[in-house]
Amino acid sequence: MKEVITLAHGSGGRKTSELIGEIFRKNLGNEYFTADDAAVLPRPEGRIAMSTDGFIVSPWKYPGGNIGRLAVCGTVNDLACMGAKPLYLTCSYIIEEGLPIEDLELIAKTMGETAREAGVNIVAGDTKVAGKGQVDKIFITTAGVGVIGEGINTSGKFAKPGDKIIVTGDVGRHGTAILLARDEYGIEADVTSDCAPLWEPVRRALEVCPEMHVIRDATRGGVGTVLYEIADEAGVGIRVDRTSVPVAPEVSGVTGLLGLEPLYLACEGRMVMICPAEKAQAVVDVLKGTKYTEGATIIGEVTEDETGRVVMTTEVGGQTYLPKPGNELLPRIC
Amino acid sequence: MCVGLAAKIISVKDGVAMVDCTGAKREISAELLDDLEPGDYVMVHAGCAIAKITDDDKSETEKVLKENLA
């Protein structure tokens, strides 16, 4: 019989210690990983960025990753958006009683691998076990600290008319992969999640364009939601050429069958970057040569008019608004 | 009212076809259309092939314009 997590694993006693030792320390351990109540860390030079995010995903495992990779990438990418090199992460697990231990081990192993890939140390953690039905298998919350490069100042409110808008790869991949993994609509397609740690491409982009205005991680609401957020925060308009938005053919097929808008499907490894026009091509060029951002391309520009709106230039040369983000995504058939 | 998508027939058997829409595959009903063969293109709506497609939209549009607006 498969060994499973029981309430005893969360009691703070021997079983908890075993779990920490055999699963977490083994997979996540590094020189800063603490056995005490808090990690003690060297102070980085410069301004620090700090972020936290909770992760719930059903199913927890999907083509291209699992919730462990998501939990590391999500926070690492949030830090990278501020131009911060990720240094330390903490992670807190809420595990449903009955989760097979081998599943937890796979998640921890993936987190360790992803953290090493992202160049970040997981320094502290917490484990709680919740009764059956109180959580959906496993929820993970991570928090992270990073150090911001000198002279780097990015924020949604810095988008300026004339700036170019770059997306670092094809959109809607993660959302489509999850939708397919749930297997509710009988569709099969070779789509893997784009989930990836993006500090390295961000670092390189900042090298060629330290005056970068905005970097934003397109997660659950997709690129469309990010564009509306920026238009709103900066009080500008955004114009996107729909024919230049990269969408994988398989993603197009799935969204076509179900009547969904790829710009509103989740990404987990895509950044929207906004920079002065004269630097845009150099940024795209460096991204194209970097792992996870090979598909980077310019999709549009920031405008002075149409404040707070995202205007799409269409296939027939018309102009229309991108519908505002909103409701639950429901397949539209009739 | 009727979102349709062009898809290519991969296989067909007993009124059920497997179709491919640029890499997204799904089983659909093919019982409204006779003589479907792998490689044919059909219009799919709500899980059913409703029509065989005989052309692409570009050359169709060219013909329509030529016949009506020349």
Add this chain to the structure above:
Amino acid sequence: MTSINSTADMRNFLETYDGPSVRIMEVCGTHTHEIFRQGIRRFLSPKINLISGPGCPVCVTPAAYIDEAVYLALEKGCTLTTFGDLVRVPGNVKSLQQARAEGGKVKIVYSPIDAEKYAKDHPEEQVVFLSVGFETTTPSDVIAVKNAVRDGLDNFSLLTANKTMPGAYEAMASSTDAYLYPGHVHAIIGTKLCRDLAERGVSGTIAGFTGDELLAALAVTVKNVSEGKPFFVNAYPRVVTDEGSPAAVALVDKFMKSCDAEWRGIGVIPDSGVELRDEYAAYDARKKYSVPKMEFERKTACKCGIVLQGKILPSECPLFGKACNPDHPVGACMVSDEGACSAFYMYGGQS
């Protein structure tokens, strides 16, 4: 006229048209949606008026239908299977989304054929498919029933509100100079009806759904209307043939019969719907569960009815964008992405 043979030429023609005013009614929600999505309204000459007629099956489905579905979910414990479009439509009492929050089982499916499969795999559940749609969708509904008969299921039925277009074409003819006929409806029923209508003075063009297909159909329509003679053009010949799909028509006829149907906001149009024949009453949820007549009529200032008839623009409704928006739809036209009001709202109210 200089010849028109590219996307840019078509756009230029539609942008600069300066002949007699032309009213064109689209009677297909997907056309409404795509016309907005392509930004076509924005560049049309002011001499060309597009009217979004009753072409979205969700929008023309009466509120009482949602009440019936809610009754089946909450009072009869049925599992509702439905297209996603219907989930947020307000009934007189509540929407399916609210019914789901109260414990009703509502499952979104891609196809009625999948709903039948679900019923087959879940014999312990009573599965009802919410059968809305026009001629394009009805064959899939019928195939689901046919499969249920084949599989000997006694836990699958349809709550029908299927509509047919011909009655609506007649009923709305005075509101427009020409129809943009729904391509996929005519893929099923063929083109004879359109030719007959043209002989009776009702004009129209069958249109496809890509940007080029829509521009071509609009350009052809404008030119023909401006010439003043009744006409019919099939501008979607790669999918629509003259005979349509006789197999689909025959299959539907075997299981369904014509009936009068209520169109939300318009009223009852004779012979504008189909329902299951008496032999298949066991698959008719209304009969199977003796669904009572739903009679709570909620009074609102919603003008969906005359919006659907093309008499006012969505933005001329007093509730538009205020009490009624996609987060809190009052009328059905604000619910479906294909509804005229929702499309106006989402795409910024361009007219």
